[in-house]
Amino acid sequence: MPEPSDSDRRKAAQMEAWLASSRLVDALERGWEVHFRCQYCGTTKTWRRDVMLGRARGLLGETFAGIQRKAACPRCPGRVPIIWISGIQEPGARAEQLRWALITSLLDAGLNPSDYGYGWRPSAATGKP
Numbered sequence: 001m002p003e004p005s006d007s008d009r010r011k012a013a014q015m016e017a018w019l020a021s022s023r024l025v026d027a028l029e030r031g032w033e034v035h036f037r038c039q040y041c042g043t044t045k046t047w048r049r050d051v052m053l054g055r056a057r058g059l060l061g062e063t064f065a066g067i068q069r070k071a072a073c074p075r076c077p078g079r080v081p082i083i084w085i086s087g088i089q090e091p092g093a094r095a096e097q098l099r100w101a102l103i104t105s106l107l108d109a110g111l112n113p114s115d116y117g118y119g120w121r122p123s124a125a126t127g128k129p
């Protein structure tokens, strides 16, 4: 197989708009697992909630587009990993429950929910973030 070109790699790494604009804190709220694959050496890694609340906590307010730009492969100098997520994408009736669970998790981790746009009143009720 020929080596993929830079444009092939850009294409492979392209995320759907909803994912590119989602934040890491959204992944934490919805219970997603975030997967990364290096396009150069194939190394994969997965972020679950322990990582999101642990060493990746500084990125909670960052979008996946931003995380992808910053990400570096742990094994090689490869940049721009392929990112995908697993887990329930539309929480439906559980939305409010997940939201409160997230607020509790952030507080337990010593983080301030309002730093990430989570207030004490559901935004749907006020129409404001």
Ligand SMILES: [Zn+2]
Pocket: 038, 039, 040, 041, 042, 043, 073, 074, 075, 076, 077, 078
């Ligand atoms: Zn790599």
